[in-house]
Amino acid sequence: MKHRSIILSAVAIGLAGLIASPASAQEDTLRIRLNADIRSTDPGINRDANTDAVVLHMVEGLVAYCEDTSVGPLLAKSVDVSPDGKVYTFNLRDDVKFHNGAPLTADDVLFSWKRYVDPANNWRCLPEVDGRGLAKVVNVEAKDAKTVVFTLEKPSALFLTVLARPDCGETAIYHRDSLTSDGKWKDPIGTGPFKMGEWKRGQYIDLLRNDSYAALPGKRDGHTGGKAPLVAKVRFPIIPDSSAAKAALLSGGLDVIYDVQNSDIPDYKQRKDVTLREQATMDINGLLFQTRDPLLKDVRIRRALTLALDIPQLVETVTEGASKPSLSIIPTPSSYYGKTQAELPKRDIAAAKKLLAEAGYNGQPIKMLATKRYPSIFDMAVLAQAMAQEAGVKIDVEVLDWATLLDRYNKGDYQAMSFSYSSRLDPSLSFEMISGDKDAQPRKVWDNAESRKLMTRSMEISDRAQRQALFDDLEAKFRADAPMIVLYSAVETSAARANVQNYSGWALGQPRAWGVSLKSGS
Amino acid sequence: MLSYVAKRLIWTLPTLLLVGFVVFVIVRLIPGDPAQIILGDSASPEQVAALRAQYGLDRPIFVQFAFWLGRAAQGDLGRSITDGQAVLPLLIERFQVSAMIVFIAVGFAVLIAVPAGLIAAWKQNSGFDIAIVAGATLLLSIPSFWLGLILLLVFGLKLGWVPVIGYTPFSQSPTQALLYIALPVVTLTLIETGVLTRMARASAIEVLRLEYVMHARAKGLSERRVLLRHVLPNAFAPTWTVIGLVLGNLLGGIAVLETVFTLPGLGRLLVDAIFARDYPVVQGCLLFTALIYVLVNLVVDLCYPLFDPRVSAS
Numbered sequence: 071m072k073h074r075s076i077i078l079s080a081v082a083i084g085l086a087g088l089i090a091s092p093a094s095a096q097e098d099t100l101r102i103r104l105n106a107d108i109r110s111t112d113p114g115i116n117r118d119a120n121t122d123a124v125v126l127h128m129v130e131g132l133v134a135y136c137e138d139t140s141v142g143p144l145l146a147k148s149v150d151v152s153p154d155g156k157v158y159t160f161n162l163r164d165d166v167k168f169h170n171g172a173p174l175t176a177d178d179v180l181f182s183w184k185r186y187v188d189p190a191n192n193w194r195c196l197p198e199v200d201g202r203g204l205a206k207v208v209n210v211e212a213k214d215a216k217t218v219v220f221t222l223e224k225p226s227a228l229f230l231t232v233l234a235r236p237d238c239g240e241t242a243i244y245h246r247d248s249l250t251s252d253g254k255w256k257d258p259i260g261t262g263p264f265k266m267g268e269w270k271r272g273q274y275i276d277l278l279r280n281d282s283y284a285a286l287p288g289k290r291d292g293h294t295g296g297k298a299p300l301v302a303k304v305r306f307p308i309i310p311d312s313s314a315a316k317a318a319l320l321s322g323g324l325d326v327i328y329d330v331q332n333s334d335i336p337d338y339k340q341r342k343d344v345t346l347r348e349q350a351t352m353d354i355n356g357l358l359f360q361t362r363d364p365l366l367k368d369v370r371i372r373r374a375l376t377l378a379l380d381i382p383q384l385v386e387t388v389t390e391g392a393s394k395p396s397l398s399i400i401p402t403p404s405s406y407y408g409k410t411q412a413e414l415p416k417r418d419i420a421a422a423k424k425l426l427a428e429a430g431y432n433g434q435p436i437k438m439l440a441t442k443r444y445p446s447i448f449d450m451a452v453l454a455q456a457m458a459q460e461a462g463v464k465i466d467v468e469v470l471d472w473a474t475l476l477d478r479y480n481k482g483d484y485q486a487m488s489f490s491y492s493s494r495l496d497p498s499l500s501f502e503m504i505s506g507d508k509d510a511q512p513r514k515v516w517d518n519a520e521s522r523k524l525m526t527r528s529m530e531i532s533d534r535a536q537r538q539a540l541f542d543d544l545e546a547k548f549r550a551d552a553p554m555i556v557l558y559s560a561v562e563t564s565a566a567r568a569n570v571q572n573y574s575g576w577a578l579g580q581p582r583a584w585g586v587s588l589k590s591g592s
Numbered sequence: 593m594l595s596y597v598a599k600r601l602i603w604t605l606p607t608l609l610l611v612g613f614v615v616f617v618i619v620r621l622i623p624g625d626p627a628q629i630i631l632g633d634s635a636s637p638e639q640v641a642a643l644r645a646q647y648g649l650d651r652p653i654f655v656q657f658a659f660w661l662g663r664a665a666q667g668d669l670g671r672s673i674t675d676g677q678a679v680l681p682l683l684i685e686r687f688q689v690s691a692m693i694v695f696i697a698v699g700f701a702v703l704i705a706v707p708a709g710l711i712a713a714w715k716q717n718s719g720f721d722i723a724i725v726a727g728a729t730l731l732l733s734i735p736s737f738w739l740g741l742i743l744l745l746v747f748g749l750k751l752g753w754v755p756v757i758g759y760t761p762f763s764q765s766p767t768q769a770l771l772y773i774a775l776p777v778v779t780l781t782l783i784e785t786g787v788l789t790r791m792a793r794a795s796a797i798e799v800l801r802l803e804y805v806m807h808a809r810a811k812g813l814s815e816r817r818v819l820l821r822h823v824l825p826n827a828f829a830p831t832w833t834v835i836g837l838v839l840g841n842l843l844g845g846i847a848v849l850e851t852v853f854t855l856p857g858l859g860r861l862l863v864d865a866i867f868a869r870d871y872p873v874v875q876g877c878l879l880f881t882a883l884i885y886v887l888v889n890l891v892v893d894l895c896y897p898l899f900d901p902r903v904s905a906s
Contacts, residue, residue, distance in 0.1 A: 237634070271856070
């Protein structure tokens with residue numbers, strides 16, 4: 071009898087411990103789901119979207135993207151550009167300290183830059199600043215402890231854009247103690263609102279509040295603005311399966327899913343303990359055509375396919391009504407998305423049939439590649455298949471895994487493909503991602519020499535009105551050639567538990583934990 | 593006995609070499625480039641080429657294999673292309689998670705399935721037998737991911753008895769660890785109980801028909817003694833072989849459950865590595881799984897004489 075009571079007591083204590091410990095562990099911890107582990111903590115080096123999302127909570131660049139995808143100062147107090155557009159002078163803020171307490175100086179900028187441009191480190195954006203891409207930086211020097219001067223070979227409208235890009239690691243400035251004594255990357259010692267906690271590979275990444283973070287005044291503004299950390303800890307649990315993530319959110323084991331599946335939206339809408347927020351992102355979804363294919367090289371067939379699709383209906387179905395249809399390669403949140411870009415031709419089956427007949431189309435099957443890795447890519451292909459059939463076009467959908475699809479895309483080895491482009495943050499870059507010489511780069515969808523010249527021009531001039539005119543012209547040419555059918559800019563829908571305050575997505579589609587708090591007692 | 597073990601282990605080497613070579617060739621034949629996947633759709637061809645060169649992927653495949661083999665012989669399975677981690681420690685760490693779940697689940701399954709199979713065989717064609725066979729057939733027909741998700745929804749979401757996501761090693765907190773692995777273990781136990789019950793029942797029916805059982809009954813032994821002393825040991829031997837196969841399969845193949853329950857096990861590591869075309873990790877996982885399979889079956893064979901003295905280890 072005595073033994074039994076001892077065992078029962080032990081069980082009771084154990085159970086109490088089990089119940090108590092998760093709750094105490096969660097106190098003031100914001101948990102945001104990641105669908106896969108990060109690759110490293112080295113900004114802009116060995117990275118992917120998840121890596122950028124986590125790392126940019128810890129490190130910051132001289133400039134960063136604002137909410138409207140323009141570029142604003144972050145670690146720089148101001149940026150002065152010389153009249154000839156070649157010299158950029160960054161005046162550093164005085165109040166910024168690294169996680170180890172050291173003040174930010176021009177020397178730290180030079181140290182970080184030197185590491186970025188060392189080819190051995192494979193910085194993602196090196197080709198953009200060494201003359202192969204958008205700009206060529208010929209000199210970087212410290213004028214004094216708080217002033218750094220970058221000199222370009224020739225003016226570039228996109229230099230600050232490159233520095234601010236998340237996939238470039240925001241060209242973040244980090245302290246030299248981020249490296250081991252033999253020069254290897256250790257942990258990020260940056261200036262961000264959070265600092266490195268524990269990284270349990272395959273399970274979670276913990277970030278801790280930087281109590282001495284020097285926040286800019288004002289509201290949260292993209293990756294700049296007021297970035298005060300309000301929670302003591304951010305945990306990014308790695309949950310690959312979306313059903314498991316949903317179950318975790320609904321059971322209170324998770325606070326935020328920043329990119330819920332469209333098919334789950336109606337279910338979440340029924341729940342009072344979950345808040346949904348929608349935000350258009352810069353990702354572009356659409357159907358690509360191989361313009362060198364014997365059949366699809368005829369522009370009339372490509373135009374006929376555009377006319378055959380009921381694009382508003384297709385987008386409504388694929389996105390559960392979350393996204394608006396758009397035929398422009400410029401994403402809808404862009405400040406360059408104007409009237410020309412918003413134009414939406416109506417479905418016209420008769421006109422499509424007429425074009426097909428003129429082109430001599432006799433029902434030859436068109437193979438469209440898709441993947442189920444991203445459900446929207448598969449859904450777009452299936453709906454296009456059904457809609458095109460009404461105009462007499464036969465589409466066969468072939469499903470591949472994402473890696474194989476990407477391989478076929480890069481080789482240009484397809485007739486048609488349902489595809490999703492990651493964010494490009496400037497219209498010039500949007501056109502650059504699809505236009506080019508197919509002989510040199512088979513992945514390029516649109517090979518039009520005249521348009522390429524316009525695109526190059528748009529990268530050199532800074533005047534906004536002139537750029538808008540160029541983009542409108544490019545838009546018209548793109549639609550006339552119809553090398554792809556853009557369907558929509560993705561909308562990211564986040565689901566947060568009701569106790570999460572002030573969480574919102576943004577155009578870049580990555581989670582932000584700063585400015586977010588947890589309401590206690592919920 | 594020792595020479596038998598040594599001989600079996602020596603034969604393992606050509607098996608692993610063959611597995612290593614086949615895997616090496618096959619993963620490289622699958623379309624998809626790890627460098628391209630890492631760099632994404634905006635990478636330039638030069639960047640992709642540079643990353644390929646960094647990992648030696650631009651060399652001829654046989655040169656790559658020779659390098660890999662040379663290092664593998666010294667216990668170095670390379671580094672993950674995705675995150676730069678050393679493959680061998682990664683495999684060992686992930687294997688511990690899978691092994692804990694599989695061993696506990698199969699242990700429970702044996703404890704349930706063997707008596708259930710024995711009783712079903714003893715009461716063959718009775719309502720009891722039909723119920724057990726139907727139950728076992730149902731269990732082994734249920735897809736593990738579906739059962740896992742249902743348990744997750746009921747016990748994790750609706751009742752809130754166990755956490756839905758997460759994992760804690762036993763060494764860190766045994767009670768937390770038990771909570772996290774409870775549902776995957778129950779799922780796997782139920783599925784494997786179905787397989788093993790059918791096997792145990794079939795073996796027991798065969799043994800019950802043998803003459804020595806009739807002889808034992810004729811001697812006037814109680815049914816309980818007949819079953820436990822004469823039927824159980826002989827019926828268990830074939831089941832033991834199946835347990836070996838089940839263990840081997842599960843240790844490398846519970847990726848689906850590990851994904852559903854967000855467990856950092858070997859199976860999930862392999863699936864993630866295949867999607868990322870992380871060649872060193874894929875090779876390491878499959879080689880490791882093959883090794884485990886061979887070792888588990890060696891242990892099973894070595895233990896076989898304990899259950900069936902007619903079989904000698906020599």
